[in-house]
Amino acid sequence: MNVTSSDGATTFSSSSIGNILSPGLSCSVSRKGNEDGESCNTSKGKLFQTGQIWSFYSGNDDLPLYYGRIHKITVTQVFEEEAEIKMCVHLLKADSFPENVIQWEDKNMPVGCGTFSVTKCFRKFTTDNVSLQIVPQTSMNGNEYIILPKIGDVWAIYRSWTCHNEFKDIGSCTYDIVEVLDDTSDYKVLALEPALFSNEEEDKKTFFRAAESRHPDCDDEDGSEVIFTIPMSKMLRFSHQIPASRVTKKIDGELRELFEVDPRALPTNVRVSRPLSKGEVREG
Numbered sequence: 001m002n003v004t005s006s007d008g009a010t011t012f013s014s015s016s017i018g019n020i021l022s023p024g025l026s027c028s029v030s031r032k033g034n035e036d037g038e039s040c041n042t043s044k045g046k047l048f049q050t051g052q053i054w055s056f057y058s059g060n061d062d063l064p065l066y067y068g069r070i071h072k073i074t075v076t077q078v079f080e081e082e083a084e085i086k087m088c089v090h091l092l093k094a095d096s097f098p099e100n101v102i103q104w105e106d107k108n109m110p111v112g113c114g115t116f117s118v119t120k121c122f123r124k125f126t127t128d129n130v131s132l133q134i135v136p137q138t139s140m141n142g143n144e145y146i147i148l149p150k151i152g153d154v155w156a157i158y159r160s161w162t163c164h165n166e167f168k169d170i171g172s173c174t175y176d177i178v179e180v181l182d183d184t185s186d187y188k189v190l191a192l193e194p195a196l197f198s199n200e201e202e203d204k205k206t207f208f209r210a211a212e213s214r215h216p217d218c219d220d221e222d223g224s225e226v227i228f229t230i231p232m233s234k235m236l237r238f239s240h241q242i243p244a245s246r247v248t249k250k251i252d253g254e255l256r257e258l259f260e261v262d263p264r265a266l267p268t269n270v271r272v273s274r275p276l277s278k279g280e281v282r283e284g
Helices: 014-019 167-172 232-237
Strands: 003-006 009-012 025-032 035-042 047-049 053-056 066-078 084-094 114-126 130-134 144-147 154-158 175-182 187-195 207-210 227-230 238-241 244-251 254-261
Touching: 035 066, 047 066, 053 084, 066 114, 130 238, 154 187, 187 254, 207 244, 227 232, 232 238
Parallel strands: none
Antiparallel strands: 003 009, 009 066, 025 035, 035 047, 053 066, 053 130, 066 084, 084 114, 114 144, 154 175, 154 238, 175 187, 187 207, 187 227, 207 254, 244 254
């Protein structure tokens, strides 16, 4: 067991994680062959395990634009307080694209989909930096991962995409939210729009539904229909996947299929402005 303590805080390494039991957190160690696999299950329902691929928030853009593979998990427990999980994560880097894919001119622009390799560069993240677990296709050697939009996924896409976008301007980019309907050759997608409820309980959550019309500033090549096609050559138009679960809710007396989404992963221009409750004053 590898345990160190100071000032009332106890740090548990992978060899001792299996002995931790604290409010809101359960952790375990599993053994596969000759390797130790670490795992932690948080009170928010997320299970972290070494070898998993996740999207992460990093930088000033405040969006989950980066991928990493969990290398090591460390749990710090302060007496009678909720444990803090820290993960040592190897960052993924996009490999070169086929010639038919239009690539960013600015090589610092984040890449949301394609083939990725594990780098030697790693960072430490907490659970606050984590967005979505990614289940990619894996190469035979286990060091390359293919991450592509799949049917049923919800993604943020650049509204007026151009390969000339620069990383320094990423904070001013505008986006649309779409559901992927077909990924056979090109990507057929459905535009989504916020669904607002007068019900106070539902109003605390963020829902999106099939859009009734496109935004007037949408890309001319998309056409005006809510269902449109993004060619494979423009796959970099997909910015990042939005954590979303499909639900059914009643709107105007009719049952509608919606997506409940994680609002933190939404770009600023598509974040839902919640209607004010009676007597409430909007800040700012």
